[in-house]
Amino acid sequence: MSEPTGPTLLDPVQMGRPVGRLDGRRKVLGVAPYAVEHEAEGAAQAAMVASTVPRGRVRSIDATAARALPGVLAVLDHTNAPRVADGEDREFAPLQDDTVWFRRQPVALVVAESSEVAREAAALVAVEYDEEPAEVGLRPDSPRLYTPEKLSDGSESDTSAGDVEAALAAATHVVDETYATPYEHNNPMEPHATIATWHGEDAGLGDGPVLTLVDSTQGVHAVRSSLAPVLGIEPERLEVVAPYVGGGFGSKGAPHVNVVLAALAAKALAPRPVRLTVTRQQMFALVGYRTATIQHFRLGADADGRLTAISHDVLEQSAAIKEFVEQTGSPTRSMYAAPNRRTTHRVARLDVAIPFWMRAPGEMPGMFAHEVAMDELAHRCGLDPIELRVRNEPDVDPETGHPFGRRRLLECLRRGAERFGWEEGPRAPLSRREGDWLVGTGVASSTYPANAMPGNEATVTFEHGCYAVGIGAADIGTGSWTSLTQVTADALGVGLEQIRLGIGDTRYPSASVAGGSSGLSSWGIAITAAARAFREQHGDRPSEGASATAGMPDNPDLQEYALNSYGAHFAKVRVHADTGQIRVPRMLGVFSVGRAVNPTTLRSQFLGGMVMGLSAALFEESVRDPRFGHVVTQDLASYHVAANADVADLDAIWLDDDVETHLNPMGSRGAGEIGIVGSPAAIVNAVFDATGVRVRDLPVTADKLLAGLLPQRERDHVLGDASA
Amino acid sequence: MTRTIGLDVDGEAVRIEIDVRTTLLDALRERLGHTAPKKGCDHGQCGSCTVILDGRRHLTCLSLAVAHDGATVTTSRGLAALDEAPDAGPPADTAEPSSPSLPGADPADLPLHRVQQAFLDHDGLQCGYCTPGQVCSAVGALAELAAGQPSHVTDDLSGRPELSDAEIRERMSGNLCRCGAYAGIVAAVRQAAGS
Ligand code: FES
Numbered sequence: 001m002s003e004p005t006g007p008t009l010l011d012p013v014q015m016g017r018p019v020g021r022l023d024g025r026r027k028v029l030g031v032a033p034y035a036v037e038h039e040a041e042g043a044a045q046a047a048m049v050a051s052t053v054p055r056g057r058v059r060s061i062d063a064t065a066a067r068a069l070p071g072v073l074a075v076l077d078h079t080n081a082p083r084v085a086d087g088e089d090r091e092f093a094p095l096q097d098d099t100v101w102f103r104r105q106p107v108a109l110v111v112a113e114s115s116e117v118a119r120e121a122a123a124l125v126a127v128e129y130d131e132e133p134a135e136v137g138l139r140p141d142s143p144r145l146y147t148p149e150k151l152s153d154g155s156e157s158d159t160s161a162g163d164v165e166a167a168l169a170a171a172t173h174v175v176d177e178t179y180a181t182p183y184e185h186n187n188p189m190e191p192h193a194t195i196a197t198w199h200g201e202d203a204g205l206g207d208g209p210v211l212t213l214v215d216s217t218q219g220v221h222a223v224r225s226s227l228a229p230v231l232g233i234e235p236e237r238l239e240v241v242a243p244y245v246g247g248g249f250g251s252k253g254a255p256h257v258n259v260v261l262a263a264l265a266a267k268a269l270a271p272r273p274v275r276l277t278v279t280r281q282q283m284f285a286l287v288g289y290r291t292a293t294i295q296h297f298r299l300g301a302d303a304d305g306r307l308t309a310i311s312h313d314v315l316e317q318s319a320a321i322k323e324f325v326e327q328t329g330s331p332t333r334s335m336y337a338a339p340n341r342r343t344t345h346r347v348a349r350l351d352v353a354i355p356f357w358m359r360a361p362g363e364m365p366g367m368f369a370h371e372v373a374m375d376e377l378a379h380r381c382g383l384d385p386i387e388l389r390v391r392n393e394p395d396v397d398p399e400t401g402h403p404f405g406r407r408r409l410l411e412c413l414r415r416g417a418e419r420f421g422w423e424e425g426p427r428a429p430l431s432r433r434e435g436d437w438l439v440g441t442g443v444a445s446s447t448y449p450a451n452a453m454p455g456n457e458a459t460v461t462f463e464h465g466c467y468a469v470g471i472g473a474a475d476i477g478t479g480s481w482t483s484l485t486q487v488t489a490d491a492l493g494v495g496l497e498q499i500r501l502g503i504g505d506t507r508y509p510s511a512s513v514a515g516g517s518s519g520l521s522s523w524g525i526a527i528t529a530a531a532r533a534f535r536e537q538h539g540d541r542p543s544e545g546a547s548a549t550a551g552m553p554d555n556p557d558l559q560e561y562a563l564n565s566y567g568a569h570f571a572k573v574r575v576h577a578d579t580g581q582i583r584v585p586r587m588l589g590v591f592s593v594g595r596a597v598n599p600t601t602l603r604s605q606f607l608g609g610m611v612m613g614l615s616a617a618l619f620e621e622s623v624r625d626p627r628f629g630h631v632v633t634q635d636l637a638s639y640h641v642a643a644n645a646d647v648a649d650l651d652a653i654w655l656d657d658d659v660e661t662h663l664n665p666m667g668s669r670g671a672g673e674i675g676i677v678g679s680p681a682a683i684v685n686a687v688f689d690a691t692g693v694r695v696r697d698l699p700v701t702a703d704k705l706l707a708g709l710l711p712q713r714e715r716d717h718v719l720g721d722a723s724a
Numbered sequence: 725m726t727r728t729i730g731l732d733v734d735g736e737a738v739r740i741e742i743d744v745r746t747t748l749l750d751a752l753r754e755r756l757g758h759t760a761p762k763k764g765c766d767h768g769q770c771g772s773c774t775v776i777l778d779g780r781r782h783l784t785c786l787s788l789a790v791a792h793d794g795a796t797v798t799t800s801r802g803l804a805a806l807d808e809a810p811d812a813g814p815p816a817d818t819a820e821p822s823s824p825s826l827p828g829a830d831p832a833d834l835p836l837h838r839v840q841q842a843f844l845d846h847d848g849l850q851c852g853y854c855t856p857g858q859v860c861s862a863v864g865a866l867a868e869l870a871a872g873q874p875s876h877v878t879d880d881l882s883g884r885p886e887l888s889d890a891e892i893r894e895r896m897s898g899n900l901c902r903c904g905a906y907a908g909i910v911a912a913v914r915q916a917a918g919s
């Protein structure tokens with residue numbers, strides 16, 4: 001093997017310590033300002049008017065009544081809204097023409113003195129449509145299915161090696177099942193929201209910002225680079241600010257139509273600032289969601305449970321207005337060894353809202369199917385599910401043949417089995433009962449690619465005895481304010497009190513988004529490079545104002561190694577024998593993610609991902625109206641997310657001797673997503689162990705268990721009668 | 725139609741003229757600049773707008789401001805005033821930087837309620853958007869528990885409810901946390917109740 005060429009690792013002094021969140025005190029007090037909470041003198045309030053047809057054209061808009069309402073400042077629609085400079089991305093070209101692409105698409109925008117007036121006026125805007133036939137359902141026989149050019153992770157739609165059909169025909173054990181996952185919505189607690197202020201071309205003697213967006217986003221520079229061309233502004237003159245972000249889970253990884261609308265309204269009302277908050281209901285149409293999937297999974301194995309074939313055919317959907325292709329089959333390509341393998345993706349672009357990133361796009365639904373299929377195979381082979389995974393551990397990445405940086409899946413499984421008290425051997429469904437409750441345990445593997453995104457740069461400046469470090473990164477709850485301060489301190493070899501971090505603002509150098517579990521890696525690489533450049537140029541006793549800026553050094557290891565995080569999820573469930581009610585009294589996750597930069601915030605990320613995994617397993621499902629394609633469960637009363645009482649004993653640990661040597665100077669990999677990957681499968685597998693009922697479509701709800709529980713209940717009944 | 729009402733918000737008396745349709749939440753956030761209570765749903769479904777209103781936890785998005793003329797409102801910002809033994813600000817010898825450079829009001833001179841300190845001690849937050857509602861709700865829940873009010877999971881309705889994790893989880897379930905900080909929240913409420 002070639003000499004290690006990877007990054008030079010930092011000496012962890014501040015890194016590895018459980019430093020409390022630097023923004024914590026502000027957050028528990030409520031004085032950390034989120035997007036629309038920033039001051040904006042004299043700001044007007046905007047409210048959107050949504051289309052009521054799924055496809056067609058706006059025939060007429062009558063805003064007379066709305067305009068007559070005292071306090072209404074403007075009603076914008078496609079006939080009078082400011083023009084965008086580049087409307088090629090149709091998500092970013094609202095109110096530019098009369099086309100309706102999906103129900104709930106904004107067709108007008110009201111701006112008023114107050115939110116009450118804006119909302120009332122929006123309800124008074126009368127829109128008439130010429131409706132056209134729409135297709136809104138994901139069906140295996142949809143005429144709109146096609147093979148996408150690429151998946152959203154940039155990989156091929158279809159892959160194949162060996163002869164899957166022949167291997168399946170010759171296999172001793174075969175799993176051939178269809179799994180389904182529902183539409184899901186990110187629902188960060190802070191709604192997407194923006195304050196837009198149009199200063200105009202003359203601002204600041206011609207070089208100040210033309211437009212300022214205080215936005216709730218996972219990446220200020222992503223908003224700038226996406227929207228500057230749309231709005232016809234030089235990128236440097238589009239200012240974006242987001243110091244605190246109330247969650248995103250992917251939906252805030254790129255701007256959506258609401259941000260463009262806020263900008264257009266601000267332009268129309270310049271220089272008056274405009275606040276636009278997407279309502280919780282509108283978030284189910286405008287800011288992205290996880291597509292539903294239908295996944296045909298086939299596994300073939302020999303008599304010992306060694307996989308001979310892995311086949312994963314994915315059906316999913318996207319939007320007619322804009323393509324986004326979930327990389328559902330991607331993780332299957334690298335997970336287990338098998339000589340014959342294939343993955344395919346077929347997508348239908350429907351007359352519906354635009355899907356986008358939701359925590360572990362691809363990995364979450366794909367690994368649900370894969371890990372339930374593995375559990376089914378273990379059952380058919382009469383093997384302990386962990387032993388099945390041991391027998392199929394690959395030596396090199398099955399997809400590329402590259403060596404793994406370090407693959408410690410089996411250690412995660414073994415550590416977890418020990419801590420959880422996993423009973424070895426094949427599962428024996430319906431074998432444990434406590435009173436009215438059937439009890440079961442389940443396990444599933446987890447994986448997530450170790451990413452570092454290009455295009456990061458950081459500045460270090462010596463000011464008033466402190467080191468000011470700037471990078472346009474984001475803290476969406478992940479703890480970046482704190483962990484990046486720790487990274488910077490170690491990169492400069494000083495204490496935390498000497499660091500003044502600046503993030504969440506385009507005045508700082510370019511940074512990639514907080515997404516793909518890549519934030520800390522990508523930003524930390526640039527920060528370390530800037531700190532090293534600073535020391536090289538200015539030494540250990542810098543003079544006031546000394547400064548250095550650096551980008552990311554080349555890392556040839558990224559081409560030579562398969563770098564992934566791994567994990568093992570264990571779940572215990574209790575299913576009520578009569579009602580089918582499901583409780584999850586215990587979950588454990590064991591992860592290999594490299595070095596813990598901050599153990600406190602790392603653990604919270606794992607736990608948060610696992611809670612979302614539990615939520616996906618048991619509750620989350622956006623129900624689409626089959627006629628119009630909008631989501632009918634469009635609030636938090638009908639779209640259920642896990643509440644406090646749904647979560648019981650939850651534990652996350654990690655391999656603490658883990659150091660990633662190929663990715664970044666911190667020795668870390670990223671942890672935002674791995675907690676949600678595999679955890680739904682562990683719960684579904686535990687439900688099978690408890691009840692003998694195999695559910696293959698999420699979420700697992702009582703109604704899906706009742707038919708299978710019936711024989712059990714009848715038996716109880718007979719036994720009860722006999723003993724009476 | 726507008727009306728003028730008076731409110732006491734975090735110890736400060738204010739009078740405002742409001743549209744009668746204005747919710748208490750919008751009055752606080754959009755008229756008075758009190759953005760500690762958050763708007764997560766505007767429909768009483770998430771708990772992020774919780775304040776202590778006249779001594780009880782309350783969802784401000786579900787009430788019209790005009791119905792609360794003369795009310796006393798405590799948000800997370802002023803919560804320490806409700807604590808018998810509030811902390812006095814960050815300890816002077818703290819090992820961590822006080823991070824005065826972060827955006828937003830410098831919290832150094834704002835005392836914490838012990839519930840808020842417990843949230844910090846157990847990392848009962850991530851993005852922090854649900855947190856002001858969580859801490860207010862926790863203060864309300866502990867008061868309800870202390871007053872002997874039973875919940876859905878209280879077995880013995882005739883006795884005093886015991887402080888248990890199940891009781892905490894149940895009583896805190898009106899406050900959704902999409903970041904999933906529930907484990908830390910339960911530990912924090914347990915700690916705050918014990919001290
Ligand atoms: S904003 Fe009041 S409960 Fe959600």
Ligand code: FES
Nearest residue numbers: 850852901902903
């Ligand atoms: S901390 Fe983010 S929603 Fe609770």
